[in-house]
Amino acid sequence: MELLAKTTQIDFIGKRKIALVFSIILLIASIYSLTTNSLNFGIDFSGGTKVELFYPEEVSVIGIREVMASGGVSDAVVQHFGTKQDVLIRVPLTEQTSDDKVSTRIVDLLAASEIGSGEVRSVEFVGPTFGRELFEKGILALIYALIGVMIYVAFRFEWKFSLGSVAALIHDVLITVGVFSILQFEFTLPVLAALLAVIGYSLNDTIVVFDRIRENFRKVRDTATDDVMNISINQTLPRTILTSLTTLLVLIALYFFGGEALGGFALTLIIGVLIGTYSSIFVASPTVLALGAKAEDLIVEVVDKEGADLPDIP
């Protein structure tokens, strides 16, 4: 079976202005939403207490809210998740609820009430300074990953390609985070980890195209850079689509079967894979072109066989 029977000849590079407008709209929307709505931070980053309870029978959140309010935990947000037997209680950080004893208080209050405390499925507490620290470390990790990638690509290819790939990555991360901001999805630690995986994935896609561009620069001399890019993107298109498909397949499985804990993680990657696939075609190469890359940039020495500078393959 084949998706594309013949090698396609789509003029991707020619459509780079339309893509540019599209990307800029997405980026502006993302940045605007991030500055006005911020992110819906989970307690990993905002700090606070989260208690997950399971009751053998359906239970009313209104009753639980009353118990919380009369017990002095007035800021508690009580809601069902999944079924009517599952209850999630969230308490933000305040001066009165800044320590790890809030969860014990919640459970004790409920146990003393008619409702009972059910089964405590999980408790999370993140202290006041620690959440912020995790967030700062996360942002730093994203930056380090980008720098690491930039160095590697500059070393293996050339600095214009390095900038092109990093531009695509920043584009992907910003828009993915932007989607989380616009739709106010909860931003948690696994989501941040997934963002780093998005960097890995999107880069993978970009490198495959770059590699083909390098190869074609060597094969077809005297061809304009944008034509070489078009040929390369078209040649790698089946692979780009297929790998995105298989990755999306597993992510969809993860989203539907992985449970609540991995839902956000899967969602981030689904958004990231879609945007990453787009950016490796419409952002990375056009950026490199705009920076004025030429065949000479990559052909330092004449290597007659691709991969000759690498260890022998099996």
Next chain:
Amino acid sequence: MNKNPAWKYLAVVLIVAFGLIYASPNLYQAEPGVQIIGARNAVVDTTILERAKSVLSSADVPIKDIRLNGEKIQVRLASEDDQILAQNVLKADLKDLYPVALADMPTTPGWMQSLGGAPMYLGLDLRGGVHFLMQVDMDAAERKANADYYEDLRKKLREEGVRLSGITQRDNGAIVVRFKTEELREQARGLFARDYPELVATTSENNNSFVLSMQLSEAGVSETRKAALKKNMLAIRNRIDQLGVSEPVIQQQGTDRIVVQLPGVKDPSLAKDILGKTATLQVHLVDEDNQASAARGRVPTGSKRFFFRDSRPIILKSRVLYSGDNIVDASAGFDSQNGGPVVNITLDAKGSAVNSDVTGENINKRMAVVYVETVADTRFDENGDPIIKTREIKEVITAPVIRQQLGKRFQISGLDSSKEANDIALLLRAGSLAAPVYIIEERTVGPSLGAENISKGFKSVLYGFLAVLVFMIVYYRVFGAVASFALMLNLVLIVGVLSLLQATLTLPGVAGLVLTVGMAVDANVLIFERVREEVKNGAPPQSAIHQGYGNAFSTIFDANLTTLIAAFVLFNFGTGPIQGFAITLCIGILTSMLTAIFVSRILVNLFYGNRRLEKLAI
């Protein structure tokens, strides 16, 4: 063309065997058991083993196996009911001496174990348990050290008979001593230089007095902090031993944090009560002469106002006679006369000497036992930034009249409940913390949620894998089947490597596994697309295969290496669960290069190599 040399078959067989051997311990479910763990001054040995055997048999608990394994006695049981029963009867018999913990016993066959095979080490989010990250208040540790130096220096001068005209401590911890003559100052300076090399001396003169100022050096400060962390970790370890938890993890994180992980602990509040408590006891004499003036709020120097639990004030002498540090043993019990809860205390040599002197001299006066606990308060400043400060709460538990001279042992009464007596006894036994700690992160996962996470994770891997498998076979036919086999082998290898390394598998780690399934076929997709291209360009089948694999290699290498960079950064930044994700991703990338390039090529060669082909099933 495309023939396999014999060594390649051998290599594949070895790779498959390696994967199967190290992955297979995961097929054996752990069985319920209990562990009897040796404590600080109680080593488990064959006598305890025999005792445990007889206790269990007299309680009619069927035992599958019981043995002494290093510093633990391990008992295997048939059911979880037996497990709880066994723990209860053993606890009742062994009392506080030997903690008895529930444990999951691996059932890995002996030959696998001898090869180093073991099931994957599951993170708390999969097996259930409690994770705490504790912040050690280092400023408090420093203050405490400085306060101790103040007492030590003063005592030193008194013992050596060096007359001083005044001693004070500044807010920055510097101890300032004034002398009448320069000779006295130099004498003191000589003494301090010999015994306290970590203190830096500076001298000055003013108002006809010779001043010597002693302050902890920078190296001394960092030494103090290190020692405080070490002592805290030890105390926490002792406390956990008292709780009876199998396989606890206690690790230093950075310079001022401690990670505690307690697998299988179902009630975090109990663990929290015990672990984070800086509670200790201090014994003071009651200032009998000034109780009346206390009511009017005037407290003479050398004394301090304290409160009982019911808020009655009492004036105590400031000097601490001895504290929790001087206690070598403590056990909870009941008063023989009124049946109230008590704690029986045994003091060390220094403590008993002081106790006997002081009680001998102060018969018919009162002595107060003060319970000291540190709590952390959070305030938010005008920018909304949190400021955390620890503060001590001191409560007088009891202030009995001294009827007779006391010595090594004594009893504290006046406690609220026998639970409190138990907690205090445990804390005193385990040793006090050198500096206050407070919890900055807690993650508790109940056992049922852990089990649910495992089953959901397993389902995601399975369905993700099946979807990719079907897709690949439909799309690439024979080559797709080869890729599917490579992918399956890749999964087995990842599980095998994770088991061998005993790296922690977390729920995000499972997500990493799922993601790897999707991304690992990328290498094969790259290769197969290349083969198709070669075919389209008119290459004969055999050379299409050869060129396809050859041309795709550098791309796969570059693409995977960059993903590895991201995974590596993730590992270094991440906390526990996220590191689990980074680990599976890293291992997955490496094993996928092996299976998708090397193994799949050998299989393709096996199908197509060394014969004339008209067409490829791709």
